[in-house]
Amino acid sequence: MTRTLVDDHRQHRTRDRGAAPAPADISPRARDWAEIQERMLVPLYEAVYERLEVREGTRLLALGCGSGLSLLMAATLGAQVTGVDSDEELLALAGERLRAGHGAARRLLPADRLAEAEEPEAAPYDVVTVFRPVGSVAGDTLSPVPALRAALPLARRGAPVVLAGWGPPERCAASGVLGVAGRLTDRLRKGTWRPAHRDDLEDVAARAGLRPDGSGRVACPFGYADLASAVRGMLSTGAFDGAVRATDRRQVEKEIAEALHPHLRKDGTVWLPNVFRYLIARVP
Numbered sequence: 001m002t003r004t005l006v007d008d009h010r011q012h013r014t015r016d017r018g019a020a021p022a023p024a025d026i027s028p029r030a031r032d033w034a035e036i037q038e039r040m041l042v043p044l045y046e047a048v049y050e051r052l053e054v055r056e057g058t059r060l061l062a063l064g065c066g067s068g069l070s071l072l073m074a075a076t077l078g079a080q081v082t083g084v085d086s087d088e089e090l091l092a093l094a095g096e097r098l099r100a101g102h103g104a105a106r107r108l109l110p111a112d113r114l115a116e117a118e119e120p121e122a123a124p125y126d127v128v129t130v131f132r133p134v135g136s137v138a139g140d141t142l143s144p145v146p147a148l149r150a151a152l153p154l155a156r157r158g159a160p161v162v163l164a165g166w167g168p169p170e171r172c173a174a175s176g177v178l179g180v181a182g183r184l185t186d187r188l189r190k191g192t193w194r195p196a197h198r199d200d201l202e203d204v205a206a207r208a209g210l211r212p213d214g215s216g217r218v219a220c221p222f223g224y225a226d227l228a229s230a231v232r233g234m235l236s237t238g239a240f241d242g243a244v245r246a247t248d249r250r251q252v253e254k255e256i257a258e259a260l261h262p263h264l265r266k267d268g269t270v271w272l273p274n275v276f277r278y279l280i281a282r283v284p
Helices: 003-010 028-052 069-076 088-100 111-117 145-154 174-185 200-208 227-235 241-246 249-263
Strands: 059-063 080-085 106-110 127-134 160-166 211-219 222-224 270-272 275-282
Touching (some): 028 069, 028 088, 059 069, 080 088, 080 111, 088 106, 106 111, 111 145, 127 145, 145 160, 174 249, 200 211, 227 249
Parallel strands (some): 059 080, 080 106
Antiparallel strands (some): 160 275, 211 275
8 A cells, every 4th residue: 555545535536546426326335345444465466376377368256356456457458357245235335346447348236146157158267256254253154154155156176266354453553452352342243343363365266166376465554545435444444343233333333533643654644554364265
């Protein structure tokens, strides 16, 4: 994350890095994810695409594609991209983003239509990605498994499947902020944030029947123009949904702001150094 991205937030310049134009009927949360938070994962996308040599002609299937920034970046490299997500608002934003990206070739599907991701007579997918971070909510190592199992028949044998998750808590400044969700939802014992475990990604791969074949770590600092943007960005991740249900949004916003205060710099920007981990597994 460069300082330029922080400055762009302050000036509301969301077109660089393929930031999605937000239709008027899109919720603030989806808009905040597309315009503030998703770009924090750009270094992860870049590292994975470089390592897997995503290029002209690569057929890429993105599970949990969100608002489509990773799809746009792959399409810019020449890949043929298909995105799948259960969130209709984020899919709408992905469509806007890809249409704005010089008419990038793409297909976008709701999660319940994953079987339609394979076009008749099309070659199988060369790469499958799951960039939505695993290991931040209790039980979420189970959530990607059904989609992964459904996707495997659509990919060629030996194709890489990329899973992403948080790095060690001691190397992720955002862990202290995300811990707010754990404290507020403790009484519910459900949907509670937890620190990432070392083998989270391997557990997902094993449950889906995949064969691990390498991993890597990428620095993904979270940089925000101001405290208000940081609060909105963190809320858009979904990690605080349980906390909002357990208390109320205003209380959650207040406690997130307090947790962010140590990361507030003299110029008013907020900076949280983080490390993300990715696992490459192979389709059997």
